[in-house]
Amino acid sequence: MEAFRTLTSRTFVLPQSNIDTDQIIPARFLTTTGREGLGKYCFHDWRYGQDGEKTDHPLNHSDREAERILVAGDNFGCGSSREHAPWALKAFGFDAVVSTSFGDIFRSNALKNGLLPVQVSPETLTLLMEQPATEVTIDLEDNEIRFGNHVERFETEAFARLCLLEGKDPLGVLLDALPEIEAFEQRAGSMS
Amino acid sequence: MSGKTLFDKVWERNVVAEEREDRPAILHVGLHLIHEVTSPQAFATLAERKLKVRRPDLTLGTIDHSVPTLPAKEGRLAYTTKAAEEQVARLRWNCQEHGIELLDLGDPRRGIVHMVGPELGRTHPGMVVVCGDSHTSTHGAFGALAFGIGTTEVGHVLATQCLFQRKPKTLRVQFEGEVPADVTAKDMALAVIAELGMDGGTGHVIEYAGPAVRGLSMEGRMTLCNLSIEAGARAGMIAPDAVTLAYLQGREGVPADFVSACDEWLSLSTDEDAVFDKEITIDASALQPMVTYGVSPHEAVPASSLVPLPGDLTSASALDYMQLSAGAPISSVPVDRVFVGSCTNGRIEDLRAAAAILRGRKVADGVTMLVVPGSEEVKRNAEAEGLDLVFKEAGAEWREPGCSMCIAMNGDKGEPGQLVVSTSNRNFRGRQGEGVRTVLASPATAAASAVAGFIRDASAIRRRAA
Numbered sequence: 001m002e003a004f005r006t007l008t009s010r011t012f013v014l015p016q017s018n019i020d021t022d023q024i025i026p027a028r029f030l031t032t033t034g035r036e037g038l039g040k041y042c043f044h045d046w047r048y049g050q051d052g053e054k055t056d057h058p059l060n061h062s063d064r065e066a067e068r069i070l071v072a073g074d075n076f077g078c079g080s081s082r083e084h085a086p087w088a089l090k091a092f093g094f095d096a097v098v099s100t101s102f103g104d105i106f107r108s109n110a111l112k113n114g115l116l117p118v119q120v121s122p123e124t125l126t127l128l129m130e131q132p133a134t135e136v137t138i139d140l141e142d143n144e145i146r147f148g149n150h151v152e153r154f155e156t157e158a159f160a161r162l163c164l165l166e167g168k169d170p171l172g173v174l175l176d177a178l179p180e181i182e183a184f185e186q187r188a189g190s191m192s
Numbered sequence: 193m194s195g196k197t198l199f200d201k202v203w204e205r206n207v208v209a210e211e212r213e214d215r216p217a218i219l220h221v222g223l224h225l226i227h228e229v230t231s232p233q234a235f236a237t238l239a240e241r242k243l244k245v246r247r248p249d250l251t252l253g254t255i256d257h258s259v260p261t262l263p264a265k266e267g268r269l270a271y272t273t274k275a276a277e278e279q280v281a282r283l284r285w286n287c288q289e290h291g292i293e294l295l296d297l298g299d300p301r302r303g304i305v306h307m308v309g310p311e312l313g314r315t316h317p318g319m320v321v322v323c324g325d326s327h328t329s330t331h332g333a334f335g336a337l338a339f340g341i342g343t344t345e346v347g348h349v350l351a352t353q354c355l356f357q358r359k360p361k362t363l364r365v366q367f368e369g370e371v372p373a374d375v376t377a378k379d380m381a382l383a384v385i386a387e388l389g390m391d392g393g394t395g396h397v398i399e400y401a402g403p404a405v406r407g408l409s410m411e412g413r414m415t416l417c418n419l420s421i422e423a424g425a426r427a428g429m430i431a432p433d434a435v436t437l438a439y440l441q442g443r444e445g446v447p448a449d450f451v452s453a454c455d456e457w458l459s460l461s462t463d464e465d466a467v468f469d470k471e472i473t474i475d476a477s478a479l480q481p482m483v484t485y486g487v488s489p490h491e492a493v494p495a496s497s498l499v500p501l502p503g504d505l506t507s508a509s510a511l512d513y514m515q516l517s518a519g520a521p522i523s524s525v526p527v528d529r530v531f532v533g534s535c536t537n538g539r540i541e542d543l544r545a546a547a548a549i550l551r552g553r554k555v556a557d558g559v560t561m562l563v564v565p566g567s568e569e570v571k572r573n574a575e576a577e578g579l580d581l582v583f584k585e586a587g588a589e590w591r592e593p594g595c596s597m598c599i600a601m602n603g604d605k606g607e608p609g610q611l612v613v614s615t616s617n618r619n620f621r622g623r624q625g626e627g628v629r630t631v632l633a634s635p636a637t638a639a640a641s642a643v644a645g646f647i648r649d650a651s652a653i654r655r656r657a658a
């Protein structure tokens with residue numbers, strides 16, 4: 001799994017709240033059997049008109065190399081369980097998303113793909129929204145987000161954090177637990 | 193010590209290893225449902241790591257999202273893209289390779305992933321049910337702990353039959369009193385989401401309780417639990433009772449010793465003195481048929497009311513997208529298309545409710561209506577009752593089972609700018625096709641709107657006839 005320790009980059013701001021996974025990647029692009037190449041569909045219907053031409057949405061003018069932190073309104077990633085959403089955001093060039101809250105399944109999916117969801121206070125979000133393209137440091141080792149003179153601590157579920165810091169694969173840990181799993185199944189009867 | 197909730201009891205039954213500071217609990221999965229869209233990358237991970245599916249016997253596949261709903265012509269289905277067809281072929285191959293039962297095209301038991309578990313009696317009270325699909329919450333209607341997972345986790349479950357999970361918080365939604373005649377489970381659900389907001393349930397498992405919930409059929413309970421995710425909750429649950437047992441009795445997948453299983457299942461209800469992290473109460477007797485007017489399911493009001501003013505809950509941009517004017521009567525909104533179907537409202541009871549409105553009436557000029565049964569079983573039962581004829585005579589199209597316009601991946605979709613009254617679960621921008629404006633409603637409201645050509649609840653149509 002891809003590791004994440006610290007990231008210093010400029011922000012890109014999407015002020016909307018409740019950005020759902022259908023906005024992040026519309027369902028008609030889910031007919032893929034791979035994980036790769038989804039960047040071009042990221043926010044597709046915001047970035048392209050119905051005629052297929054690029055719109056003048058700010059996403060089309062963002063600097064994909066320099067703006068790797070997405071700052072978005074409350075409840076980012078609500079909606080479906082599609083892991084294609086974090087795959088698309090990563091491929092588009094984001095390594096972290098900062099918001100006041102996240103859809104549960106989106107958060108869990110993002111953490112498994114090296115896309116760090118950073119949950120901040122409404123005050124911090126407002127500051128970040130007011131100054132787009134701010135240089136921000138997200139430090140997972142110290143659990144801090146820093147910009148200018150501003151510092152805020154954020155929480156990341158302990159196990160997911162460990163996996164990210166060490167680039168450790170959670171499946172390996174589950175496989176190590178197979179004896180316990182088998183013992184459980186025996187206790188519980190045939191479980192079928 | 194206080195008592196236990198339904199959720200606590202189900203959680204405890206399925207915990208392999210308790211959660212620790214540095215590691216979530218390991219939860220055992222009793223039924224893993226898979227479909228073509230969110231599984232291929234998980235099987236690819238297994239192949240890369242040379243792992244097998246550990247419990248194919250607890251895994252069940254179906255084909256629903258990408259499949260066309262028009263019958264095959266000369267033996268060929270009209271897939272929208274080659275990729276969609278390949279996705280279906282890949283699932284078939286993966287299931288064969290790993291010995292997983294697949295409800296393939298042509299199987300009389302095939303259906304939408306959240307229809308088939310219950311129909312086959314594979315969804316049991318007290319079980320953990322997961323699927324790479326957020327509406328897995330549907331199965332909570334049986335008193336199962338059922339939630340959607342991402343594709344990486346699908347891989348975890350395939351390889352180990354388990355997944356990591358932090359214990360969520362609990363939220364009880366208590367319905368006081370009885371619902372009025374025209375109010376359905378869908379209306380109850382939209383009222384809950386409107387009350388909680390789009391993220392009011394985040395981090396929580398909802399238990400629905402009260403006489404109005406007890407009064408629902410299993411079909412209605414599934415509709416209610418299905419929509420839990422639209423308030424941000426990962427799961428919704430209802431304690432098993434006589435209605436649950438009557439539904440399951442005689443179905444293919446129930447335990448051989450059904451009677452003793454029943455005794456155990458009935459013990460799962462929430463103790464009187466159990467404490468929830470959060471509780472809300474809804475006056476069921478004051479509910480009315482609901483519709484959405486915005487671009488999120490929580491933007492819902494009674495069909496007989498006015499489009500609300502932009503405020504805390506609704507943005508001006510949502511009304512802009514929907515081309516609705518604040519203060520205008522909802523009943524003045526013209527309808528282009530109507531969709532009845534999906535894992536929210538594609539069951540026999542839903543089709544009966546829509547047919548009851550359409551019988552002897554016609555879909556209004558200029559309106560197209562699509563009725564898509566949620567499963568082969570629903571299709572058969574509906575045809576046995578002659579509902580397909582009612583729909584066709586009214587001018588609606590009757591299709592083959594699948595997700596269809598709920599997610600618009602298979603070619604069934606609206607045109608840009610069209611207003612679709614839909615019995616599905618999401619009115620997000622573009623969900624039913626680029627630029628499509630979706631209004632969520634119950635099957636009765638959808639059918640009444642098809643007849644009127646404007647958004648209407650069923651009582652408005654009956655008044656017109658009287």
Ligand code: SF4
Pocket residue numbers: 256257304305306325327534535536594595598599616617
């Ligand atoms: S009907 Fe809609 S919500 Fe249900 S499984 Fe299919 S796409 Fe998902």
